[in-house]
Structures are given as structure tokens and as C-alpha cells.
Amino acid sequence: MMRNKRKISFVIFALPTFVAFCIGFLYPFIQGLYLSFCHFVLPGDAQWVGLKNYVSALQDPNFLYAFGFTTLFAVVSVLTINLLAFGVAYALTRGIKGEGIFRTVFFMPNLIGGIVLGYIWALIFDGVLSYFNTYLLAKTAYGFWGLLILMCWQQIGYMMIIYIAGLQSVPEGMLEAARIDGAGKWQTLLRVTLPNMMPSITICVFLTMTNSFKLFDQNLALTGGMPSAFTEGGIINTTEMLALNIYKTFYVGALSRGVAQAKAVLFFVLVAVLALLQLRYTGKKEVQQ
Numbered sequence: 567m568m569r570n571k572r573k574i575s576f577v578i579f580a581l582p583t584f585v586a587f588c589i590g591f592l593y594p595f596i597q598g599l600y601l602s603f604c605h606f607v608l609p610g611d612a613q614w615v616g617l618k619n620y621v622s623a624l625q626d627p628n629f630l631y632a633f634g635f636t637t638l639f640a641v642v643s644v645l646t647i648n649l650l651a652f653g654v655a656y657a658l659t660r661g662i663k664g665e666g667i668f669r670t671v672f673f674m675p676n677l678i679g680g681i682v683l684g685y686i687w688a689l690i691f692d693g694v695l696s697y698f699n700t701y702l703l704a705k706t707a708y709g710f711w712g713l714l715i716l717m718c719w720q721q722i723g724y725m726m727i728i729y730i731a732g733l734q735s736v737p738e739g740m741l742e743a744a745r746i747d748g749a750g751k752w753q754t755l756l757r758v759t760l761p762n763m764m765p766s767i768t769i770c771v772f773l774t775m776t777n778s779f780k781l782f783d784q785n786l787a788l789t790g791g792m793p794s795a796f797t798e799g800g801i802i803n804t805t806e807m808l809a810l811n812i813y814k815t816f817y818v819g820a821l822s823r824g825v826a827q828a829k830a831v832l833f834f835v836l837v838a839v840l841a842l843l844q845l846r847y848t849g850k851k852e853v854q855q
Contacts, residue, residue, distance in 0.1 A: 598827055603615065615824065639710065639807065642714060669726070725770045741754060779836070
């Protein structure tokens with residue numbers, strides 16, 4: 567009787583969530599996968615064209631450039647955000663005065679929407695660069711570092727909270743044993759603290775990597791993909807990332823919507839594979855306490 571009641575209770579509680587998952591994710595995903603093989607204006611008008619959309623996507627120089635630019639940005643941002651977030655978290659767990667206030671201040675930028683941040687930082691960057699008789703969209707390097715600064719400013723506080731939780735979970739007995747054995751601060755950090763907080767590192771690297779690849783609203787508001795450059799393959803938007811490229815492809819015209827959907831599927835596969843590889847690699851380094 568108890569087992570039957572538990573099964574019934576499980577179905578009652580799990581069914582609404584499963585239905586919502588199917589409606590909100592599974593069905594749109596399957597439909598999007600199908601549409602990536604079709605030419606369409608509206609989903610109801612889809613006509614099967616096979617791999618034509620994928621060929622067009624992989625031959626688009628803007629998409630290929632956006633892939634390289636996004637990858638470079640993701641690598642730099644993952645390293646920068648995690649190193650700075652860990653440094654801030656480590657400093658704010660040393661017992662300094664007002665650390666609670668500092669934690670709140672560092673976390674607050676994460677509460678602001680990306681579009682708002684993009685426009686605000688665009689004004690800030692243009693104001694600073696005006697002293698040097700230039701502006702944000704004058705060079706690709708300005709846009710790249712502008713996006714990186716914005717991303718760091720928004721994400722560091724969130725990752726800091728996760729790292730603080732990881733630092734506080736390190737067993738005090740291990741730290742005390744390391745001190746008794748004569749280990750210095752750096753040895754304790756590298757040999758005791760970091761191995762014991764690998765779950766936090768795994769989460770933070772996963773979040774920063776996926777957020778960097780999926781960056782859209784900040785890219786749209788801060789640079790819009792500009793400036794442009796003329797190449798043999800056509801005009802390239804030099805600060806355009808993958809999500810923004812897919813968005814622009816979809817809304818350029820009805821003929822490109824199937825191509826945009828194919829790009830979205832390739833984008834999903836890329837992020838999913840990288841995320842799984844990262845989780846597998848960092849997960850192996852986690853230690854059992």
C-alpha cells in the first residue's frame with residue numbers, strides 16, 4: 567500500500583513539471599530541429615530542403631567569423647572572470663570588516679538586465695574614449711575589451727558567491743593539519759583548498775563558459791556587432807557573436823530563416839558538447855570529503 571501511494575504521489579507531483587518541460591522545451595526543440603532542414607516563412611509553410619540550410623550556414627563568412635570571435639571571447643572571459651571572482655571570494659573570507667556589505671555590492675550588478683548594462687557601458691566607454699578622440703565602435707579591439715569588461719562586471723559577483731560557498735565548505739581539520747605540517751599559504755591553497763572546492767570551480771566554469779557563448783543582449787546593446795570590415799567574402803561584423811549572428815540571420819529576410827535555424831542547431835550542439843566535456847574533465851578532479 568505504501569509503495570502504491572508513493573508511486574501515485576510521484577506521478578501527481580512530477581506530471582505537471584514533465585508536461586511543462588514538454589511544452590516549453592521538448593516540443594519547441596524537436597520542431598526547431600525539423601525546421602532546420604526546411605525552407606519556411608512560418609512554421610506551417612515549411613518545405614523540406616535537406617542539408618541545404620546547413621551547407622549555407624557553414625559557408626557564411628559572418629557565421630564562421632562569429633564562431634572564432636565567440637570562442638576567443640569565451641576563453642578569455644572564462645579565465646578572467648573565474649580568476650577575479652576567486653580572488654574576491656578569497657579576500658572576503660579572510661574576516662575583514664564589512665565583508666557582508668562588500669559581498670552585496672559585488673553581487674548587485676548581476677541583478678541588472680543585459681540590455682540596460684549594454685547601453686550604460688556604451689555611454690561610459692564613449693565618454694572615456696572621447697578624451698582620446700575616438701569611440702567604442704572605432705576598432706574591433708575596443709568592442710572586444712568593452713564586452714569583456716561588461717561581462718566581468720556583471721558576472722564576477724555571482725561567481726564570487728559560489729566560490730565563497732566552496733571556500734567555506736573546506737574542512738577546517740584539513741586546513742589545521744596543513745598548518746601543523748608546516749605548509750605555507752600557497753601550498754595550502756594549491757594542495758588543500760582548491761582540490762576540496764572543485765565542485766564550485768566546476769559550476770563556475772560551466773556557467774561562465776555557457777554564458778559567454780550564449781551572450782546576446784549585451785552584445786546587441788553595446789556594439790551591435792560593429793564595426794564592419796570588408797573582406798573577400800563580403801562585409802564582416804567584427805564584434806558579432808554567435809547568438810547575435812543567428813538573430814540577424816533570422817530577421818534579414820524570409821529566405822534566411824531556415825539557415826538561421828540550422829545555425830541555431832549547430833550552436834546548440836557546440837555549447838552542449840563543450841559543456842559536457844568541461845563537466846566531465848573538472849568532475850574527475852573533484853575529491854570526496
